Amino acid sequence: MNLLYSCRQVAELLTLSQDECLRWHQIVRLRIHLAMCSNCKNVALQLTEVQQLSRDLFSGGDDDTEARESK
Ligand SMILES: [Zn+2]
Numbered sequence: 001m002n003l004l005y006s007c008r009q010v011a012e013l014l015t016l017s018q019d020e021c022l023r024w025h026q027i028v029r030l031r032i033h034l035a036m037c038s039n040c041k042n043v044a045l046q047l048t049e050v051q052q053l054s055r056d057l058f059s060g061g062d063d064d065t066e067a068r069e070s071k
Contacts, residue, residue: 010040
């Protein structure tokens with residue numbers, strides 16, 4: 001068993017984690033890899049942003065406009 005994931009495995013897991021929960025040992029190894037690999041860290045950040053964007057879209061997405069108008 002490999003202690004560390006390859007970049008490809010990390011990408012697969014990141015995609016997987018959007019639909020289902022990862023096991024704790026997957027999360028630990030994922031985090032270790034992300035701490036060392038700036039490439040995958042960027043991918044993870046982008047995925048999180050996309051996830052948040054689509055969440056905003058589906059939940060109405062008015063929050064952003066309201067916040068801007070009140071300032
Ligand atoms: Zn990597």
